[in-house]
Amino acid sequence: MVEYYSQQTPFLLALDVIIFGFDEEGLKLLLIKRGFKPCKGQWSLMGGFLKEDEDMEQAADRVLHQLTGLSDLYLEQLRLYSKPDRDSDGRVISMAYYALMKTDHQDSKQLEKHNAQWFKIDEIPELVFDHREMVNHALARLRRRCKTQPIGFELLPDKFTIPQLQKLYEAILGIELDKRNFRKKILSMDLLQKLEEKDKSGSRKGAFLYQFDKEKYDRLIGEGFSFAV
Amino acid sequence: MVEYYSQQTPFLLALDVIIFGFDEEGLKLLLIKRGFKPCKGQWSLMGGFLKEDEDMEQAADRVLHQLTGLSDLYLEQLRLYSKPDRDSDGRVISMAYYALMKTDHQDSKQLEKHNAQWFKIDEIPELVFDHREMVNHALARLRRRCKTQPIGFELLPDKFTIPQLQKLYEAILGIELDKRNFRKKILSMDLLQKLEEKDKSGSRKGAFLYQFDKEKYDRLIGEGFSFAV
DNA sequence: GCAAAAGTGTTGAACTTACACCCATGT
DNA sequence: ACATGGGTGTAAGTTCAACACTTTTGC
Numbered sequence: 001m002v003e004y005y006s007q008q009t010p011f012l013l014a015l016d017v018i019i020f021g022f023d024e025e026g027l028k029l030l031l032i033k034r035g036f037k038p039c040k041g042q043w044s045l046m047g048g049f050l051k052e053d054e055d056m057e058q059a060a061d062r063v064l065h066q067l068t069g070l071s072d073l074y075l076e077q078l079r080l081y082s083k084p085d086r087d088s089d090g091r092v093i094s095m096a097y098y099a100l101m102k103t104d105h106q107d108s109k110q111l112e113k114h115n116a117q118w119f120k121i122d123e124i125p126e127l128v129f130d131h132r133e134m135v136n137h138a139l140a141r142l143r144r145r146c147k148t149q150p151i152g153f154e155l156l157p158d159k160f161t162i163p164q165l166q167k168l169y170e171a172i173l174g175i176e177l178d179k180r181n182f183r184k185k186i187l188s189m190d191l192l193q194k195l196e197e198k199d200k201s202g203s204r205k206g207a208f209l210y211q212f213d214k215e216k217y218d219r220l221i222g223e224g225f226s227f228a229v
Numbered sequence: 230m231v232e233y234y235s236q237q238t239p240f241l242l243a244l245d246v247i248i249f250g251f252d253e254e255g256l257k258l259l260l261i262k263r264g265f266k267p268c269k270g271q272w273s274l275m276g277g278f279l280k281e282d283e284d285m286e287q288a289a290d291r292v293l294h295q296l297t298g299l300s301d302l303y304l305e306q307l308r309l310y311s312k313p314d315r316d317s318d319g320r321v322i323s324m325a326y327y328a329l330m331k332t333d334h335q336d337s338k339q340l341e342k343h344n345a346q347w348f349k350i351d352e353i354p355e356l357v358f359d360h361r362e363m364v365n366h367a368l369a370r371l372r373r374r375c376k377t378q379p380i381g382f383e384l385l386p387d388k389f390t391i392p393q394l395q396k397l398y399e400a401i402l403g404i405e406l407d408k409r410n411f412r413k414k415i416l417s418m419d420l421l422q423k424l425e426e427k428d429k430s431g432s433r434k435g436a437f438l439y440q441f442d443k444e445k446y447d448r449l450i451g452e453g454f455s456f457a458v
Numbered sequence: 459g460c461a462a463a464a465g466t467g468t469t470g471a472a473c474t475t476a477c478a479c480c481c482a483t484g485t
Numbered sequence: 486a487c488a489t490g491g492g493t494g495t496a497a498g499t500t501c502a503a504c505a506c507t508t509t510t511g512c
Contacts, residue, residue, distance in 0.1 A: 002266045002267050002318050002319070003266075004265060004266060005241060005318065005319050005321065008241050008278040009278075009279075009280065009281050010239035010240055010241050010242075011239055011240060011241075011242045011279065012234060012237050012239050012240075013239075013240045013242065013322060036233060037231045037232075037233060038231050049237040049238075050238075050240065050311070050322075051238065052238050052313070052320070053313060054313070055311040055312045055313060056309050056311040056322070057311075077308050077309065079306050080285050080306065080309065080324055082279070082284040082285040082286075083284045084281070084282060084283070084284060089231050089234065090231070090234050091281070092234065093242060093279075093285070095309055161491090162491085162492090163490075163491070163492095178475075178476075178477085179491085179492085180476095180477085180492085180493070180494080181474080181475070181476085183492080183493085184493095184494095185474095200483090200484095202489095202490070202491090203482090203483080203484095203489060203490040203491065204482070204483040204484045204485085204488085204489060204490075204491095205481070205482040205483055205484095205489080205490065205491050205492085206482080206483075206490095206491080207490080207491055207492085208491090208492095390464090391464085391465090392463075392464070392465095407502075407503075407504085408464085408465085409465085409466070409467080409503095409504085410501075410502070410503085412465080412466085413466095413467095414501095429510090429511095431462095431463070431464090432462060432463035432464065432509090432510085432511095433461085433462065433463075433464095433509070433510040433511045433512085434462080434463060434464050434465085434508070434509040434510055434511095435463090435464080435509080435510080436463080436464055436465085437464090437465095
């Protein structure tokens, strides 16, 4: 290490992850009741510290796996929270991430271990430090992002119906959409594979199930296509 | 500090800033020839380390001021570069920012002090560490951002002509634009104040100068307006 | 008088929005 | 038979893209 480096102050580097989920009730946030100091007993985002042998993305994956037992969730960097006094108990710099999780893949046992609980997006309890600000930022990013990237599918089961997909977008954007126009737009991109099966849980008639064709999407992207809802 | 914290490894936290400029020749990047180790003598982005009493944005402002002598430049966080081996000389985590600078405000003396030099965007020399990756990322972000935010004006003199503005967008986006459509679109937002004066440097006829009306923009944004080029 | 850049409108195509009824099924 | 959510098409309005000529002025 060069001398110039050794004169610098090192910092504790953490990450916090805003985990979104979606179910019949709408858009949800996964929070943990802290079983450790500081702020033990309060609601907070899941987080962790960066370790020597990993980069920040790996740390985020690790922390996410630790909580949920799942790997390869959609994960996106938000921004660095670095105010000197943001943590009541010492100087910690935190990189915020948000993740999208299919709630039907969840392992409830695993979640209980960390006292984790889903909260409706408009019923979020008071959070420690600047976590509420992080959540607001993540939500804003999700709202922007979901219009131009096919990330909504990360929140739905692998097989889903068009009405379900529409409800998801309505929950994220907080607005109502016209079902004819929504169908037209989403199907016109020709990225959804219609299956034979129907999902009968939502109605007597039942709605056809679809699958997102990721390979086709990747191919089209290479050709200059852009996703839009 | 709680015990849990003191068990963690601290890291050196730096920042690097991709500084864009624009002049008659097109879009430019401001680089420094490193007068210090590691990689002394090689071209690199301007950077610095986070200090104890500041947050990362303040650090970025400070570093930017140190190089250019200017304050309050447009500055946006990009992403964290945290690979364990990214710096050849020790573990340094770096937050990348990009900044937009009006080249007509530059202080050449100041820039010379740091051996700083402007490079055309398609003539960037080899850079140290992962700085080239940072530049690519910044450029991609700038291209996306300039279509939906009025950040182009941060690269032009306070008074500018429509053809100048168009050339700026063409330089950023790397495509040609139709001047009638461009004018129509940009003027239809009604955010540019036409001045009496003409700039005669670009042609015999001369082109009218305009000013961006930031107050009006802020007002409109509050009313749900969105900027688009 | 000519070269060089500034400035100006129209038309067709594509896309967006608004809107109302029939269908299939379980009870 | 009826209640519930699933599924479908069209017309008007808006936005976008393509395109060519006139103006001003310094030389």
